[in-house]
Amino acid sequence: AQSVTQLGSHVSVSEGALVLLRCNYSSSVPPYLFWYVQYPNQGLQLLLKYTTGATLVKGINGFEAEFKKSETSFHLTKPSAHMSDAAEYFCAVSAPRGNEKLTFGTGTRLTIIP
């Protein structure tokens, strides 16, 4: 079984500052890992994913995440926050087969301070 833990249900950063959203996973097999973003009253949109290969993955809107097996982490970062980044972010994990269900974390709401 897979699970994820997102540390911090709310994170606030100043515009232009570094964004760091934390995700730790638990998996009995090598995982597939995802970050999704949800803007108010909308569905979820994929930011980036890790399946195999390069452990630093780049996504849309300047976000990236690094898979660290030794730390069982997949933290999301962005060097410089923009007001438009304000949203809720979800980390998700699945077993490495395309048919497996995604298991989500409880989400982190990101607020950008002008």
Added chain:
Amino acid sequence: DAGITQSPRHKVTETGTPVTLRCHQTENHRYMYWYRQDPGHGLRLIHYSYGVKDTDKGEVSDGYSVSRSKTEDFLLTLESATSSQTSVYFCAIRITGTGNTEAFFGQGTRLTVV
């Protein structure tokens, strides 16, 4: 957006009544999922389907049933709605294939049980 349509988008219903939510996809993907989203819980899987008439339970399946008689439609039924089922419901499809593992989500259905 992977051609996913959820209906209705909003619904208010009374306790004890049955309710059916519909998820329709236009691209014949095999895997479909129903999640509910609640504050502090992230997204939790209710039921999923891996083909016509092939479904399985997720982590919060009590009080829900599903049906999939056609590839394109995945129906979620609340057999006798309760206030605890007030939530936002998301349908998702999982794209599988070489390099493709991500899920795409519908816009959600906001259900209020009074």
